[in-house]
Amino acid sequence: MELGFNPQHIAAASLFMLVLGGLLAYVLVVANRKLWVYEDPRIELVEDLLPHSNCGACGTPGCRPFAEALIDGQVQPSQCTVNSAEQNLRIADFLGVDAGESERLVARLACSGGNNVARMRAHYAGLESCRAAAAVGDGPKGCSWGCLGMGDCADVCDFDAIHLNAQDIPVVDAAKCTACNDCVEICPKDLFSLQPAANRLWINCRNLQFGDAAEADCEVACTACERCVMDSPEGLIRIDNNLAVIDYSKNALASKVATERCPTGAIVWLDERAGVIKGREAKPIIRQTALPAA
Template identity: 40%
Template sequence: MDFEIFKNAIPSMGLLGALFAGGLAYSSVKFKVEEDPRKGEIEKVLPGANCGACGYPGCASFAEAVVKEETVCDGCPVGGPDIAEQVATIMGVDAGASSKERQIAQLLCQGGKAETFNQADYQGIPKCRAANRVANSKSCEYGCLGFGDCVSVCAFGAMYMDDNGLPVIDTDKCTGCGKCVSECPRSIIALMSNTEHIVVRCKSVLKGKEVKQACEKGCIGCTLCAKKCPVDAIEMVNNLPVVDAETCVGCGACVQACPTDAILETPYETIKIEKPKEEVLVITEDCVGCTLCAQKCPVDAIAGDPGNKHELDTKACINCGQCVKVCPKDAIEYQ
């Protein structure tokens, strides 16, 4: 082997290496992409779970999206309000002003140990999927089996089983990842928008008599909720009410009408709170006739000419409070 060839090539290779290195160094300076330092700061305060619940592949991608103003500061459901506040501080904005709609898991069943009964003593594997494959041991064939498979797959500690044998969902901790939804063999957990007013907590499509025999809190398909809804936001499908979230105004008329408490109003309280019967809405003299209340009223209980004080028909009014929310002069109040 002729080593002279290698000796002669060394200077040439060195020169080429220096040339390429210089070219790379120049390119790195010339074409350098400046990274917003806020991105790194946001990454530091994020939980680092890289769960994807925010809609981005990981925390780094979410931080970049926040800096580019492609998403909101409270877009990390795992971090919650505390992290949202820190991110907002870094961005120099108000965390409260960036709130957005998000999906949260909701239980669509109230048939626990107190409301249902066991038809047989199940001796199999204590898992919902296993129990669902054998003959139904619970009085309601559509209800929660109570073994907590959903709780076991929740990675954020947002669920636990209560003493009544039903899963309880912490909506503040829930990230809307949907794992509990996929795990439930009876599809009694669903993702719902946090802006929805009403939830129907029953999945049984049986007729009223059969439902009554199986569960104390089951929907009996009486249709009272649909009949009482002032905006026709409820349709009966397979003996169950289906609520149109976009049409629903959250007046609570369906909740009050339900004889079995199968429909609940957010934040999903199980106790009905009735307003005093003497409390009615009144339009005061501060009304400037902007017509916003009349446009918003779902039952056309408000009338009046533009620029003049409007009148409210207390007999037609359902006390939903929608007019109160839109009045720019606070001229509508309960008396």
């Protein structure tokens, strides 16, 4: 029996494929017209002027959503804290809008209890991570509120703005900090917060114990002695749960005077050039080596 090709079958199959192809093409054309969404070509151009860091400091998930928000007039260029002021002005000129002014924020750590002044109640030998250590009995540090010093914050900082000092306390380089909030989210002790760079008076502690009990765990802890409250304008500082708290709505009243009589140096003045300044009555920290574990 001979097998052969039937010309009629080949023609029918070819016609079927032609009709099917045409039908599918028609469906794609209709779908494209129905589902097509206009995208402003300026979005790509504005995105190219952004840093592509996708850090979220501007309040959007990334640089492209920020570019879209700029085009829609929902945000201003100055809200990108990673870009230089000059670059934000270029974006403003391109869009024909005001660059705007936004208060610069920086990440600040509410702890200065390094291993030379803060006592350890146990030896931790697990995963080198603050989050892991905090999950084991709230961490090995005597002060339950203190920084665990294992550098999770430095690890997540994409801008190299955080490093650990010799006493395992994170130090923020304000010039590099973009207020991206990553260190705030990663810290298991909630010690980081984003603060206006213009606020110079700062409580370098979160310990809620009172008096000698706080100082027994950490030599630089706030002891709720109230000297800063007495030396400051009324309402600027209060004691809340054994911890000094600054009312930054009265920041214009703040001065170094509030720090002068603090015996532990828990309240400090942050100077752009000189760095952390403690009051004259703060006990000097002489020991630079780690305290032995209890």
